[in-house]
Amino acid sequence: DRIALIEESLLQLFSMRPIRAGGLLETSMQYxxxxRGSMTVGSLAEKVNYSERNLRRIFQNELGVSPKELIRIIQFQ
Structure with missing residues (x-):
């Protein structure tokens, strides 16, 4: 129930404001x-051709969570 609630609130955040780095976030989330969350932020950064620092900054600004936190959430699911 908590996961569904979190997912619903994230979807509401997505719909409320335009995402500037939408392609990067979509690609990252697909990877x-x-x-299934069994990757490091470093390997994700290599796949999307961004530095870890920029990836963390973009995730934090656009999603409100770091890539590492998102990876842990997906592992938990």
Missing amino acids: IYEC
Whole structure:
């Protein structure tokens, strides 16, 4: 129930404001889901051709969570 609530609130956040880095976030999330969260932020950064620092900054600004936190959430699911 908690996971569903969190997912619903994230979807509401997505719909409320435009995402500037939408392509990067979509691609990143696809990689994370494909691996079921069994990847590091470093390997994700290599796959999307961004530095870890930029990836963390973009995730934090656009989603409100770091890539590492998102990876852990997906592992938990």
